[in-house]
Amino acid sequence: MKRGPSLHGDQINDMPPNIIENILSRLSIREAVRTCILSKWWRYNWVTLPQLIFDCSLGDDLINQNDKLARFIDGVLSLHRVPICKFKISHLCIPNSPDIIDEWMLCLSRNYMQKLIHCPQPMYERYDLLSSLYSCEKLTHLELSFCTLGHPPMFACFEYLRSLSLYKVDCVGFTFEELISKCPILERLMIDGFIGSTDLVIYAPKLQELVVDGFCKVMQNICFKNTPLLAYVSLNLQCFGFQGVLMNHKQDGISRLMKVFGSLVGLQMLSVGGNFLKFFAVDLIPKRLSNTFYHLKKLDLEICFNDMHMISAGLCLIRSAPNLHKLQIDVSYLIPTNA
Structure with a gap:
């Protein structure tokens, strides 16, 4: 008897790339990474996702373990292979380590990131964002919460930035006026918690x-x-x-x-x-x-x-x-x- 077409081979592995991307974009980043076990053809499909969003959908076992969460984000960034249109951390408690965040920013700057939303869980101590943030020169949208910004390098410039949102953000050693002057085509500015x-x-x-x-x-x-x-x-x-x-x-x-x-x-x-x-x-x-x-x-x-x-x-x-x-x-x- 002639065997029918393999469900695994024909319907999963032979999907058009746009269908695969559509499926992955509807999953959480953790679920998208887990699709690598479906087959060798799916092992690296997720590394071309244009958006990386880390939020409460990751699951309690990651959310409640800061170090494990940081390692997961490290792993995703190290394996990602295409320009990142959007990177978002929302309502997560991540380690308050300038070195870790600095490494992420440097990695993101090399991926031509356009939208950065860094809104971690509120803590007593603000997160420190070092000068590596200013290396993300392709940003068009920047949203920051509960952090401290260091003085920008002399020639730093967000020449493509159109939207800037700051919630309980402190500028150390410089003023909001100096920060805004680094954004020559800024169209929308929101400052919340202006203190x-x-x-x-x-x-x-x-x-x-x-x-x-x-x-x-x-x-x-x-x-x-x-x-x-x-x-x-x-x-x-x-x-x-x-x-x-x-x-x-x-x-x-x-x-x-x-x-x-x-x-x-x-x-x-x-x-x-x-x-x-x-x-x-x-x-x-x-x-x-x-x-x-x-x-x-x-x-x-x-x-x-x-x-x-x-x-x-x-x-x-x-x-x-x-x-x-x-x-x-x-x-x-x-x-x-x-x-």
Whole structure:
């Protein structure tokens, strides 16, 4: 009797490459690696995956053993053979070893990585990212959490980076302004947990969207330099330390409202939340800004209605936007007495 076609030989080993890649892309990275046992034809199929994602899908036996997890990531990176479009570590507790992370970054830089998302499990100590991060010159998207960034080398540049997200990230020995200046075509910037600086100076000629959230010591200086394309701005900040600013403020004839928003002539959406409107209370608040927000369509404000300075600052912004389509005001009545 003539034997029928082998299920193993014909239907598994003879699959077209695009079908194999589609199957592997739907598996966790650990399951994809395990397909190497199917046959000798499948042994190295997973090493051409364009995305490497390490998250909770790895299983408890890896997640709960830091050293074992680190060895698994080492093994995957050492065997991978094609450019990596996306590398992601999400909600995993990995060893807080600058040397280990440094080796990963160096390996990723040699694989022409485009998207890096490094969001490990929150710990008391931040992870240290050394200068090897700046060797990932092909990055278009960078997302970092719970880490400390070292000073970038003099000639380092993320010349392809379009999106940057930072959550509870500290810059040691340099400022956010210096970091952003290394990203000449940056279009989207998100800073959450802004705690490491008292200044926020944005120089980004291609920037279109800015989101800044979190608690911070009230800034001595916040301004936008050369941001002609900036259309979406959200400043949702809970500030503390206003008293020191009030005592040290020197009048120069220009209101803080004008310093912060005066150059943002192309704004289409503006959101000011937390108690950030109180930041402008150190000045005489004008009735309206000298520049008009002709393109501003949506304005969201959080105002404490028992603080006349916040009310005046909010009214100034409203009067400066004659073409508003939507105005949303979130009302509060209590602010800390030591703010």
